[in-house]
Amino acid sequence: MNLSPKLISALIPALGIFGLALFPAPTSPKTTPDVKTEIKQVTYAEHVAPILNNNCVKCHRVGENAPFSLEGYANAKRYSDMIALATSKKRMPPWKVLPGDVQFRDDAHLSEEAIATLATWAEAGAPRGDSSKEPATPKFQSGWANGTPDMIWEMPYEHTLSADGDDEYWNFVYSPKITEPTWISGIDVQPGNKNIVHHVIVFLDEKGQGKKLAQGPRGDGKLGYRSSGGGVGFNPDGALGGWAPGAHGHLLPSDAGFLLKPGTDVIIQLHYNKSGKPEKDKTQIAVYTNKSKPEHSVELAFIPNPLIAIKPGLANQKFTQNLPLPAQVGGKKVNFRFYNLMPHMHLLGKEMKATAVLPNGSEKTLIDLKDWDFNWQLIYTPVKPIDLPGGTKIRIEAVYDNSTDNPFQPNDPPKWVRWGEETDDEMMLLVAAFTIIPE
16 A cells, blocks of 8 residues: 555654655675684685685675775785774774664674684784685676666766865756656666775765855866765755765665656766866766555654764763654654664764654664664665664764864864854764655
8 A cells, every 4th residue: 555645744743854865785695694703714705705705705806996906815815904994993894884684685794603603814924825715706796786777877077176185076967758756666877987986975965055056156167066974965856875985876666666757857976085186077967766656655764863962071971862753644643664774974973873762662772773883884784674663763873072082073173063064063864765665
């Protein structure tokens, strides 16, 4: 059964949520195997190669944008000390979510046993072992991960990025050639230049605001403009997803889709890193559509706490926001289904946890993110969509570090920081793709 547009539109202001972008999480061919602690000698062939192949090589390979390859023994040995350090500090793989009640796709976290194995191997001089026991280097699909797309969108022209300086956020306006409402089941992204593209987000703009900004002081006079802090300069009308290193987009279930209206512009936002030389990019978007109107219309929700005020000098400041999900909409009992989640903060963020408090008083951890990293903002897609009954309360807790010990501290000395779009402002929000299901 599908809710009417009137019921959906009635719910959205009741929740106080607005469309925002989501980032796809990096993919992993397999789950990391547990490493037994009774191993007498740790070798690349039997113990290390499976860990690297299953968790690292998807990005650390030729043609991807990681700074070096970990394909094969020679490369792994060369970087063995760096591998041990990065994994022991849990900087890599870039998976910040703790195991909990919800299992996410592409879970790239390493077990403590795997981390210890990598450290032991590096300390022993990175022995190879019996090369005949080495697993084959994984093969990754070329082209579009989800098959031939129904449409391909692309930046309206090739963009040139300067050699040096700070990272830049650029937004390019694309006008899809559709004449009737189209239901989108998902997208995939093919960066034009992985040397400089850090991540991509695809926003929706139903009012032509992007074209106006492209002609303004931050625009290039054509169909592109700069922004800061990850925003697009206005409240978007939704978003379809995005890309991050090692990632491909996940399609929605066949009974769900995003509605794209005729006349809607697409804002392709790219976070660029400078490479030390001038670079060019023309990124493409693969679009997959539902063949007929799906049962469930998916909305992108933005659940904020715009009242945060972070005091200077304190390392662990906690804020809480509660969002009650209504038990009824338009006189009908409803439940909620969440397809993905994305926490979002800026440079002072440390942790974010979202908990569902069910009507019977029991609690379910939706996502528990530790060691927030502004440079690794990912979408987290559950293995199975999260179903919550109407009347559930979602509790969001976030922790910020506004001390001088924060290595990402943008202010010297630290100062009061409040909600804002700029990178040195802050945000506390949970982004989610959801639908409403009547009982």
